Amino acid sequence: MDILASPIPSSIPRPHAAVRPAARPLALGVIGPGRVGTALLDQLCMARDRLAVHAGLALQLRGVATRHRMWLDCDDPQLNRRSGAQVWRPAELDAFAAHVRGGEGVAVLVDCSASEAVADRYAGWLAAGLHVVTPNKLAGSGPLARWRAIREAAAAGSARWRYEATVGAGLPVIQTLRDLLDTGDSLQAIDGMFSGTLAWLCNRHDGAQPFSALLREAHALGYTEPDPREDLSGADVARKLVILAREAGWPLSLQEVEVESLVPPALASLPCDAFLGRLAQGALAELDAPLAERLAQARAAGGVLRHVASLDADGRAKVRLQVLPAQHTFAHTHLTDNVVQLRTARYCDNPLIVQGPGAGPQVTAAGVFADVLRIAEAQGARA
Numbered sequence: 001m002d003i004l005a006s007p008i009p010s011s012i013p014r015p016h017a018a019v020r021p022a023a024r025p026l027a028l029g030v031i032g033p034g035r036v037g038t039a040l041l042d043q044l045c046m047a048r049d050r051l052a053v054h055a056g057l058a059l060q061l062r063g064v065a066t067r068h069r070m071w072l073d074c075d076d077p078q079l080n081r082r083s084g085a086q087v088w089r090p091a092e093l094d095a096f097a098a099h100v101r102g103g104e105g106v107a108v109l110v111d112c113s114a115s116e117a118v119a120d121r122y123a124g125w126l127a128a129g130l131h132v133v134t135p136n137k138l139a140g141s142g143p144l145a146r147w148r149a150i151r152e153a154a155a156a157g158s159a160r161w162r163y164e165a166t167v168g169a170g171l172p173v174i175q176t177l178r179d180l181l182d183t184g185d186s187l188q189a190i191d192g193m194f195s196g197t198l199a200w201l202c203n204r205h206d207g208a209q210p211f212s213a214l215l216r217e218a219h220a221l222g223y224t225e226p227d228p229r230e231d232l233s234g235a236d237v238a239r240k241l242v243i244l245a246r247e248a249g250w251p252l253s254l255q256e257v258e259v260e261s262l263v264p265p266a267l268a269s270l271p272c273d274a275f276l277g278r279l280a281q282g283a284l285a286e287l288d289a290p291l292a293e294r295l296a297q298a299r300a301a302g303g304v305l306r307h308v309a310s311l312d313a314d315g316r317a318k319v320r321l322q323v324l325p326a327q328h329t330f331a332h333t334h335l336t337d338n339v340v341q342l343r344t345a346r347y348c349d350n351p352l353i354v355q356g357p358g359a360g361p362q363v364t365a366a367g368v369f370a371d372v373l374r375i376a377e378a379q380g381a382r383a
Helices: 035-054 093-101 122-127 144-156 173-182 196-204 211-220 235-247 272-281 285-300 361-378
Strands: 024-031 057-065 069-072 106-111 131-133 187-193 303-311 317-325 337-344 352-357
Touching: 024 035, 024 093, 024 361, 035 057, 035 361, 057 093, 069 093, 093 106, 106 361, 122 131, 122 144, 131 361, 173 187, 173 235, 173 337, 173 352, 187 235, 196 211, 196 303, 196 337, 211 272, 211 285, 235 303, 235 317, 285 303, 285 317
Parallel strands: 024 057, 024 106, 106 131
Antiparallel strands: 057 069, 187 303, 187 337, 303 317, 337 352
8 A cells, every 4th residue: 555655855955953953743644545635645745854844843644544444653664654554453533543642742633534424523533632634524514513513622622623625625715714704804795616526517518528428537537526426416515605604603504505406316316336337338318418408508698607606695505507697707717716706894896706726636635734734833833
């Protein structure tokens, strides 16, 4: 298993040993080494020496856990420095967390899974002093009682829960909103294209090939969720809208979001493997025909198709495929761009816009890594 295989650049300048400060340890445990988790592990390895030299931060990968297995540095020192880590134990989340916390310095659990079982443990981990960083949207958009318990656990102690990558991958959407609110601004409305996957699909869908062919390409590129129907159903976007609403103090629940699904009922009922099999075979006429008709309607109106989410001043939340005028801001996005438009008391006439790539394991992992570094900086390291 290639956990952290990456060459360390020899060209990094190194100060004289006599003046080099002692690096502060930062213990990390990564849960879910899928596409995002693997990209994060690569980024951690590439940055390790640079951060030690220039930020006084010693990244220590204490363990990696999947649903069924976990690799710990106490079992296999190769976990931290090179490929070849082979020693594993059956996965046990609480034991994994205890091992990560047992090292020196600050301890951070990074949840790159999409697991409810992992999200259920956040409050307990935070209460025990473990920081939690995640792109997993389930905790931020799930049951209000759990979300409140997580927030209360973080507020009661010194451990922090950071989740920037849950909304805009590597884009500073939550931080921007948080800065506005913390400085006394008030949110009036949110509009945006929150799915890099659907942004890419809408940008590419010109009728030259079936929609399902584009979906197959997006899946191969890693732009979609493991089950692309999560994207097409609008559920993923709805979760992001809920996370932002709660950040602004509105106790929105997922069930309150009005969502238009692009998945026909016949495809929604298929097991994931069956759906992916049909996608690979290009046999999704139930999906292609309706999307071709929607494209024709947009062109007849002189507009473009875009997947848009909105939250108004009364807390009404909607996620749907819309025909927008050709001159609309959202009509001029590129590739996997997310666009988040924040209308506030300060930005009422000309809303504040955050825009950039919002899909792909590399940018999502970078957003997660940035949250890890913010925690390190808050704990005293010069990250």
